[in-house]
Amino acid sequence: MTDITLTDMKFEYGGAKPTIHFDPPLASFREARERLVQMDQEALKALGLSDIRITNFIPPYADALSLVNFSVCILTWAAFGRPANFQPGSLLFDSLLFRFPAFASFCSTIQPFLFPIMALIHAYEVTLMMTKLERHSLLMDSWQWWAWVGSCFVEGWTSFKRLNGLISEKTREKESKKH
Known part of the structure; x- marks a missing residue:
């Protein structure tokens, strides 16, 4: 000015x-x-922007539900990333699944469906997260944006739970300053 x-x-x-x-x-x-x-x-x-700005990232270990969901999802991404993980000769099979051959066979059967479905669902959630972050003025040139988006791709809905909690907290703070 x-x-x-x-x-x-x-x-x-x-x-x-x-x-x-x-x-x-x-x-x-x-x-x-x-x-x-x-x-x-x-x-x-x-x-179409909010007056509540997001400037920080809350990691999945901030609450038990997020941590459990993140852990389950990242293990699922790793295990179901390739069909060979459920076959003899793979680290997963030879160290754990050899004891449960029926479960290994079941996982091998659902792998071609589970992995792409999970990828599509999480990719959709990432587009929603990107829109929400933009609305709250967090742009992709910051590490916080990448942390929210990456976390969302891995875990999905619990990242929204943490972000919505952060937005609610900032809204309450802003309201309390008005009064």
Whole structure:
């Protein structure tokens, strides 16, 4: 911002010099902060963005449910990633599944279906997570964005549970500051 008057604000960026007019004009400069906050709220709403910004990542070990779900999912990704894991000669079979050949056979049978279905479901959840992060002004140039998205791809719905909890907490903090 290069200048502010009772009638407008002037900006300069990248060679452009736009002017934003106050409608109605400010009665005094004391009114400027309140009006700018109001304009910011209107702009966020028009852009479909939230005034709650996400700036941090809550890891899966933050709560027991997330940790259990993350662990089960990552083990499922690893085990069902290739059919050979359920055959003699694989580390998984030779160290554990040789004791349960019927279960190994069952896993081998469902592997071609389970892995792609799980990948599709988790890919869909990632698109929802990306949309939610963008709405809360967390962009992909930060490690936190990648952590949320990566965690979501591995574990799915429990990452949303943690993110929604964080958004609720920030909303409560913001509301308590107003009062």
